[in-house]
Every structure is written in C-alpha cells, then in structure tokens.
Amino acid sequence: MEVPRYWRNRNQRYALVGEVCPHCEVKIFPPRDVCPACGQDAKTKFSFSGRGEVYSYTTISDAPAGYEENAPYTVALVKLEEGPVVTAQLTDLGQEPVSIGMPVEMVTRRIRQDGGKEGILVYGYKFRPVMAVAR
Template sequence: MELPRYHRLRGAYYRLEGSACPACPGRYFPPRAVCPACRTAGLRMFAFCGRGTLYSFSRVLQPPRGFASMAPYAVGMVRLEEGPLISCQLADTDGVDLSIGMPVEMVTRKLRDAEEHGYIVYGYKFRPRLGRAR
C-alpha cells in the first residue's frame, strides 16, 4: 500500500473507524462516501467497539512477501457486534483452538515487515477475547 493512502486511512487501521449512514441503520468498514443500502451521501465517521465473533478462519503456511517472518499465522473473517464482516489477521492464537463463533477483540499490532520504503505497517488484528464475561 502506498504511504499517502495508508496515512489517509490510519483511523480505520488503528481505531477501527468506519462510516455510519444517517438515514438508515447501515454501518460500514472500511469507510464509504455513499451508503450502498439507501444511496445517501455524507456518511459520518463511526468508531466500532472492536468486538465481534469469528466467522471463519484459516492458517497461512506459505505467506506472501512482507509476511514471511510471521508464518505460520492465522487469518479470519470477523462479524463485528455492529454488523459488518471484515477480514483480518488473528493474533495470540498459538496453542488456541480457534472455533467459529468464538468471541474476539481488536488489538493494534504489526501487520507486516518493512519493505522497499523502510516503514513497518501497523494496524488492527483480532485475538480471542480476554475475560470472556464482557
């Protein structure tokens, strides 16, 4: 990802910010300019709570460039409490039996190693929820 685009979207990567439609219950991640449900423009920024459930998952054994030092690692789809389904890397999964429907929470972690520009990319990942009584 280009550095300027990454910085424009840093709220989405660090704080799980998306958009909410003022005319319908639509909540979207990543942020959108127009609601796909009702076609309303001027969506407002919306901060997701960072909790959800594991919808699906897989283990990556042959990673793409920039991710080799993290292999093997888990990726998944998480259904946020507010509704959107997002793709993500999963963190803190060593020795954990992942299961569909497992409660998860967002954490900010290193996403990939430095590449040709020399910067390390940080962003959201999800881990099994601590203190599941929340």
C-alpha cells in the same frame, strides 16, 4: 513503499474507524462515503467497538510477500458486533484452538515493515480471543 496509502487509511487501520449512515443507521466498514444499504451519502464517522466473532478462518502457511515472517498464521473473517464482516489476522492465540463463532476483540498490532529494515512500520487491526473483562 506506499506511505501515502498507509497515511490515508490510518484511522480505519489503527482503530476500526468506519462510518454510520445518517439515513438508515447501517454501520459501514471500511468507510466508503456511500451507504451500501440505501445508496445515500454516508460520511459520519463511527468508531467500532472492536468486538465480534469468527465467521470463518483459515491458516496461511505460504504467506504473500511482506508477511513471511509471521507464517504460519491464521486469517479470519470477523463479523463485527455492529454488522460488517472484516478480514484480519488473528493473534495471541497461544495454544487456543480457533473455532467458528469464537468471540474475538480488536487489537492494534504491527502488520509488517514496508521497504525492509529501512522502511516504514505498518500498524493495523488484528483480532485475538476475548479477554475476560466486564465493561
């Protein structure tokens, strides 16, 4: 079990909390405290909107340990509205086909259980097809 690691990453995993560079305003995810664009300190928290689009995707049939229960499932590179690209599972697809450029939104879901039935439940971000709402 890796409880301390899940705990350290809870903000970024539950709610897509990253960073914004105070010098060049680049949005950073996952947070790394140093701006990948200008190389300066970047520790200001930034909550991503969760909106983005599918940059690329694939279907996993032979799932890695801990994820077998959900197989087959779709994993995508999602280009967030604010710039960064994240890797995440797609969920709630129903019968909808996935395509490159498809608009998606972040939802917090149960990712897996670590340590079997007695272990901790791990929650984190996934993306689903955007539901029609004007915000």
